[in-house]
Amino acid sequence: MTRIIKYILFDMLRTRFILLYLGFLLLSTISMFMLDGDNAKVVLSLLNIVLLVVPLVSVIFTTIHFYNSYEFMEMMLSQPINRKTVFLSQYLAVILALSLALLVGVGLPIFLYGASGSALTLLYASLMLTFVFVSLAFLAAVFTRDKAKAIGVGLLFWFYFALIYDALLLWVVYQFADYPIERATLAMISFNPVDLARILMLLQLDISALMGYTGAFYKEFFGSNMGFVYSTAILLLWTLIPVTWSMRIFKRKDL
Amino acid sequence: MISIGKVNKKFGKFTVLNDLTLELELGKSYALIGPNGSGKTTLIKTILGLVIPTSGDITIQDKSILKEWAYREKIGYMPQIGRYPENMTIGQVFEMIKNIRKHTGALDEELIQSFELEKMYGKRMHTLSGGTRQKVSAALAFLFNPPILILDEPTAGLDPVSVEILKDKILKEKESGKLVIITSHIMSDLDDLTTDLVYLFEGDLIYNDSIKNLKKETGETKLGKAISCLITQNKCLTELITS
Numbered sequence: 001m002t003r004i005i006k007y008i009l010f011d012m013l014r015t016r017f018i019l020l021y022l023g024f025l026l027l028s029t030i031s032m033f034m035l036d037g038d039n040a041k042v043v044l045s046l047l048n049i050v051l052l053v054v055p056l057v058s059v060i061f062t063t064i065h066f067y068n069s070y071e072f073m074e075m076m077l078s079q080p081i082n083r084k085t086v087f088l089s090q091y092l093a094v095i096l097a098l099s100l101a102l103l104v105g106v107g108l109p110i111f112l113y114g115a116s117g118s119a120l121t122l123l124y125a126s127l128m129l130t131f132v133f134v135s136l137a138f139l140a141a142v143f144t145r146d147k148a149k150a151i152g153v154g155l156l157f158w159f160y161f162a163l164i165y166d167a168l169l170l171w172v173v174y175q176f177a178d179y180p181i182e183r184a185t186l187a188m189i190s191f192n193p194v195d196l197a198r199i200l201m202l203l204q205l206d207i208s209a210l211m212g213y214t215g216a217f218y219k220e221f222f223g224s225n226m227g228f229v230y231s232t233a234i235l236l237l238w239t240l241i242p243v244t245w246s247m248r249i250f251k252r253k254d255l
Numbered sequence: 256m257i258s259i260g261k262v263n264k265k266f267g268k269f270t271v272l273n274d275l276t277l278e279l280e281l282g283k284s285y286a287l288i289g290p291n292g293s294g295k296t297t298l299i300k301t302i303l304g305l306v307i308p309t310s311g312d313i314t315i316q317d318k319s320i321l322k323e324w325a326y327r328e329k330i331g332y333m334p335q336i337g338r339y340p341e342n343m344t345i346g347q348v349f350e351m352i353k354n355i356r357k358h359t360g361a362l363d364e365e366l367i368q369s370f371e372l373e374k375m376y377g378k379r380m381h382t383l384s385g386g387t388r389q390k391v392s393a394a395l396a397f398l399f400n401p402p403i404l405i406l407d408e409p410t411a412g413l414d415p416v417s418v419e420i421l422k423d424k425i426l427k428e429k430e431s432g433k434l435v436i437i438t439s440h441i442m443s444d445l446d447d448l449t450t451d452l453v454y455l456f457e458g459d460l461i462y463n464d465s466i467k468n469l470k471k472e473t474g475e476t477k478l479g480k481a482i483s484c485l486i487t488q489n490k491c492l493t494e495l496i497t498s
Contacts, residue, residue, distance in 0.1 A: 003354055004355065010342075011342050072340050074305060078334070079355055080325050080356065081355060252307060254306045
């Protein structure tokens with residue numbers, strides 16, 4: 001399997017998409033650090049970029065890659081290779097390529113300009129988001145043979161989690177403002193990986209006081225080790241459930 | 256060698272293979288023909304495990320191939336349109352497949368030599384013409400000396416010289432006792448290369464016998480003529496049945 005992953009990675013790096021992504025991340029991170037001396041502010045501005053860009057790029061790159069390697073997978077599967085191996089190699093190769101771009105593009109400047117706890121959490125959260133959205137995109141891709149449809153569904157995932165869900169959540173919180181709904185909102189946040197990553201970050205930045213009583217409640221929960229473990233576990237579920245599901249579909253799929 | 260038992264394949268409501276039962280034996284070479292969309296490629300893909308039958312079973316050497324994958328080391332497959340990682344060179348593609356197959360026996364590099372592919376080892380796949388791709392596909396199908404060869408329109412897109420090289424190679428392998436399955440729309444090619452005929456029409460097996468018998472039955476000496484006779488006969492028959 002490592003051999004196949006190596007070949008896929010090699011082919012992927014040549015398409016320049018990953019290099020462009022890496023360049024973009026590197027440029028924005030370095031310029032943020034150069035514009036502002038305050039580490040916390042830099043991380044906050046980076047957070048806004050990362051929360052939008054990382055899921056979007058993960059979704060689009062994954063779907064395009066999957067459809068571009070359709071014939072390649074067909075060729076692999078006419079050789080004595082297991083379907084599971086082919087699927088996992090594709091999945092891991094995409095994860096590896098995107099994570100590598102993140103580690104170099106965001107991680108390298110962070111270490112150059114001084115690694116703080118919040119900066120490292122940012123890197124961690126963006127890696128987790130990559131895993132989640134690559135898995136969701138794979139799920140969208142195995143469901144249909146139509147490339148445009150799969151990209152559409154992938155974008156819908158992104159749009160929903162990055163924008164719509166927040167609006168819904170805000171509406172619910174506003175409607176039930178008179179009730180003690182901290183625990184309910186905590187549960188609702190777990191249904192959105194982007195929110196989970198955002199809250200994780202905001203609490204690291206020590207600006208949770210701005211969020212009032214709810215902020216204090218989150219601080220108590222997410223600020224502790226328990227909160228960290230909880231959000232990691234939920235994000236891993238967000239990764240594993242779509243990917244095992246899509247593998248099951250792929251195993252029975254007609255190519 | 257390959258035995259296909261009551262295989263059905265449906266894509267939605269559309270039936271592509273309809274209760275197909277077929278025995279393919281080692282040492283024979285089969286011409287798989289039928290009009291476009293008659294289920295030839297689907298049948299080939301089912302044997303390769305790329306398409307999973309709705310019902311029925313396929314066995315190779317008495318072992319079911321459903322949910323299996325190791326049996327594919329016995330098959331050399333030349334697809335209709337060979338597509339490869341576009342950024343790899345020809346040499347890298349050969350290296351990769353060799354690596355993946357982990358073949359221990361001797362390699363059959365005859366086609367690589369006669370197609371003079373070694374000279375082009377540094378060329379990237381996306382720069383290749385359709386014909387050169389076909390040559391790569393052909394060379395890969397024969398490379399590991401598999402007992403079963405499945406060739407989907409092998410001569411389409413090749414220049415006349417290469418067609419002759421490939422046909423000689425197929426004949427040679429057939430003579431050495433392999434099982435060869437060829438689909439093609441060029442009857443004169445099939446006449447030279449195959450001993451048996453499998454005729455599919457809309458997922459049904461219409462004819463399965465040796466070409467010798469077919470020629471005897473129809474009184475024709477050329478395969479093309481014999482088949483058109485068979486088809487018209489078939490039409491008459493179905494018209495008779497429906498009326």
